[in-house]
Each structure stands twice: as C-alpha cells, then as structure tokens.
Amino acid sequence: MADYSIILDRLDVAMRLGIHPHEMEPQRVRLSVEMTVRYPHPPSADAIDEVMDYDFVRTGIQELAAGPGFALQETLVEAIAAMCLADARVQRVRVRSMKLDVYPDARVGCEVVRDRVGR
Structure with a gap:
C-alpha cells in the first residue's frame, strides 16, 4: 500500500x-482540503489513471459555492469532507474554511477532520 497526501x-x-x-x-x-489517499502500490507509469484526479474536489467545491449556500461553516466543511470520502481511496480528510471579510481585523473559520473508519 502507498499513502499520499x-x-x-x-x-x-x-x-x-x-x-x-x-x-x-x-x-x-x-477553503483548504488535505486528503490522505491510499493506492494499492506507488504509481509507476506516471499516468493519471494510476492516481486520484483531484479536479473533482475543486469542481465539487465550486458547485457547492454556486448553490443556495450554507448557514454554518460546520455544515459546509462536513459537505466537502463527505464529498471527498465518497472516493474509497480517501482514508482521511481535513477541510478548513475561512470567511475572509467578516471582521476588519481577523478571519473566522472552521475545520473538520474525518477518517474513513470514524466517518
């Protein structure tokens, strides 16, 4: 097995x-997302079909952003974590959101960590 972040x-x-x-x-x-992804073996052919194409995370987040919105940052990061864990290769995900303009002197955010076992 080979694990990658x-x-x-x-x-x-x-x-x-x-x-x-x-x-x-x-x-x-x-938004920032870090996933621990497990492959059966390290990639050897330098080809995208050997690994997870992470475009789905960016596209999925953009689709969520274009939707009706969320009341809570906690709900937003949970939705992104669930989207990532839908890929069976993702063993762990950390999602962080930061509202950049709520306060003039600070950002405010939320972070969640989910594991495949504890989901």
Whole structure:
C-alpha cells in the first residue's frame, strides 16, 4: 500500500455563508482540503489513471459555492469532507474554511477532520 497526501490549498470562492442578513449575498470564503489517499502500490507509469484526479474536489467545491449556500461553516466543511470520502481511496480528510471579510481585523473559520473508519 502507498499513502499520499493530496492538498488543495487556499481555494477562494464567493458564496452565501452565514446566518446574518448581510451574509445572504456572496462573500469571500477560502477553503483548504488535505486528503490522505491510499493506492494499492506507488504509481509507476506516471499516468493519471494510476492516481486520484483531484479536479473533482475543486469542481465539487465550486458547485457547492454556486448553490443556495450554507448557514454554518460546520455544515459546509462536513459537505466537502463527505464529498471527498465518497472516493474509497480517501482514508482521511481535513477541510478548513475561512470567511475572509467578516471582521476588519481577523478571519473566522472552521475545520473538520474525518477518517474513513470514524466517518
């Protein structure tokens, strides 16, 4: 077996996220995803069909961002974690969201870690 960390870092999207009236308009949210992916053996042919094509994570996040939105960051990171764990090769996922413009002097975020065993 071969385990690899696949990282999608600092993907900025505009989306509806929050409980306050002013958050019903899209706001900037930064998302980072780290997955531990298990392959039966290390890739040897240097070909994409031997590994997970991580485009699905970026595309999936963009689709979530284009949707109706989320009230809670916790719900958003859980949805992204579940999307990643739908691929049986993903053993563990860490998802972090950061609202970039809520406060003038700080960002506010949420992070979840899910394992295949504990899902």
